[in-house]
Amino acid sequence: MGKLISTIVSVAVGLGAAAGLFIGFNRLVDQARPRWPILTSGFAAVFGILAGAILQHNDILRTPSIDLLIWDAPEGAFTTLLVGPIVFGVLGYLFGKAVTPNLESRTHWEGRLRPIGFVGPAVLFVTFGLVVPSLRTILVSFRDGKRGDGDYTLAQYDRIFSDDDLWTMEGFGDIFTSRLFIVGLFAIVFAVIAAWASTQRFHGTSQSGSATLVMRLLGGGVVLVAGLAVIGFAEAVARDPNRSSVYDALTVLVSSRVTLAVVVITAALLILVWLYFKVRPDAVAEETTELDWSSPISSLTIVFGIILLLFAALSTMQALIWNNLWWVVTVAGLSTVLGLLLAMLADRVKSEKYAKTMIFMPMAISMVGAAVIWDYMYNVQPGDTQIGVLNAIIQGLGFEARGFFINSSAIPWNNVSIMVIMIWIQTGFAMVVLSAAIKSVPDELLEAARVDGAKEVQVFWRVIVPQITATILVVLTTLIIIVMKVFDLVKATTNGANRTDVLANAMFNQLRDGNFALSSAFAVLIFVLTLPVMIYNIRRTQRDLR
């Protein structure tokens, strides 16, 4: 309890002192116009205190301690508190008297000094608490030695990028043979076709013009993917000559029912679109070369396809840095999509307030607490009775209970189990912000669309979504920044075991072991990965100020 009281007292004293300084500063600046020498002597005296403190602290000018009548001054305080300010104050006064400028320039100085008192403390704090340490971290990451006091070198980054657990391109070829990748690819092809068909339907465009564009796009996509696949196959073959990745790819293609279904459906749709324009040549009118990405089918499938492709790539690449990127894509993407969905649902429900509060609640729970909560959800018991909700359901459905985090056979999907916790926490944030954005879309706009005969789905995709794009981007960037440095959850669930490690956890562990240089290099990597978002944010702030 005493600790708490002393904290409160010191905060009160500190705030009082700061307020005194702030008010004193303002009063001093008030003197600039009427009594200029007071301003100069005041600033000189403050400078004198600082100069005296530095001089006596560094043993340059140390005056003997003098026993004052009531105060037994510590050694050197004399320099700091009396000699410094008085000498400098008098000098400042004389200087001010000698050079008193005209009124205009005194007013100018008043205007120049005033903002320093207001923004100065914050800028000082940010400079010495954030900017200078960051620069130092960058510097230390380029130095040798455990504590970062050796020569300048790239050794730390070399260590990171030559460690297969941290960074490797191994497995690059397997991306292209994974089912997720193939399904994702078909989803994207499907999306392009759907977008093209949608343009045709809305604009009634000439078949030849847009058809050639679609063909070009498809052709370009195929060439791109084929090129990547060739590189990937070559890499896979070079790595393990005994295994034919081409053969693997074909087996997967043929054996996967999902793939087969996607192929059949895509083919069927292609034929249908083709038939439609064969039968209804009157649907063909003037030429547009745009693809309509705002139709629900095309936009949903393209998002789905891109997420699948990224998932395929990032779940296959199993080094720490890839894992960190996987976190960002999954959590930022899914939380935003889920949040948007929930915001739309809530907009149509009367008791939305309570529902939103409950979904939003995990935001108030610490990640450490969330880890305990979900560790229990994922709990697995050896016997028949499961006490974790998820395994109870899995067993109830007739499957075998599984370990979600620690089971090495769960790699890499044990990562997803931890990501789910983060999605559980962050979806509420996305929902609340997006919900407010949806409510701020002007009603007249929605009414006008409805009067024109737009269906609810169309209103959503063609009116609401374009209106809230800026907010969606804000949510996404915020989430990317948060997830890029994810730490607590990984620490409290697996501590990075079984390939679940992330940059922030590696940084922390190296710091704990005293490897400051290597730890700094990890921090710089997080920073570099966040940099694009940071730059985007800076430009947005600049735009908003105008």
Add this chain to the structure above:
Amino acid sequence: MADSSPTPEHEALATMSQPVGKRLKSAFSNLPAWVLWGIVILWTVPTFGLFVSSFREVGAINTSGWWTALSPTNWSDFTFENYTELFEERAGVETIPGATLNSLAIVIPATIIPIAIAAIAAYGFAWIDFRGRNWLFVATVSMLALPNQMTFIPLLQLFNNGAHLTFGSQTFVLFPDLGLANTPAAVWLTHIAFGLPLAIFLLHNYMSQLPKDIFEAARIDGANHFTIFWRLALPLSRPALAAFAVFQFLWAWNDFLVASIFLRDNEPLTVTLVNMVGQFGDDFQLLFPAAFVIMVLPLVVFFALQKHFVRGLLAGSVKG
């Protein structure tokens, strides 16, 4: 939607007299509500499970799922024993009351001080015209996205040894070793630095939206910037101050990373809980009440001040 729909009684009557097809359709019009509440249940179950389990006997926790406790025949399993056991002292971890005090010793300064500094700065950025104002503001706010990992090692060294500058044989002390290492002050000073960019951003957004007329009127009446800030800007931006306070409180209370880097003993609740997970592993009867104790204060603050929290989230992210 609310305007055009008839009262519930009318709706019910109308539904009864309609043919099956229409009735099905009106059931489907409630679909959003069903889906939403389904998701709400999904979202609440994990926390609810923890809450129920924290009141169950050790034996019951380890042999049956918490949902079985909901049936009245098992109500005898409920007990407060876990909580009394939790508050007992044990070697290796901080006691719960001690950790709570440590948390408060960090959170109180970490919440109050940045508000004071940021309010003054936000006023300066919003209403005092000076050269380089926009540039400085953008630079300060851009630190919002800075990963805090970038600052830990230098700050740790600063708190441990102070900062020195060496010229040849002469070493200058730039920042003396104040013995901050391993104290709550090291943690809350760091929290202040991390919190300031957001605080300035939120308060600047709010203060710059205040009507210009009142400020100009005050200027004409001869009030200086300090008076305007103290008498006008500060009282008027109370909602934004509250919004940031809630934000910073939750962030500082729930923080694990900063505390575990700067403290080796006198840990706050979050670090204590992780230590308990490490030490007691599957002793759920201790972890559950501990996790719940950590959540109580933030949840109370969250439910009581949710309005402010949401306002803080929305400031700057939604363009009206």
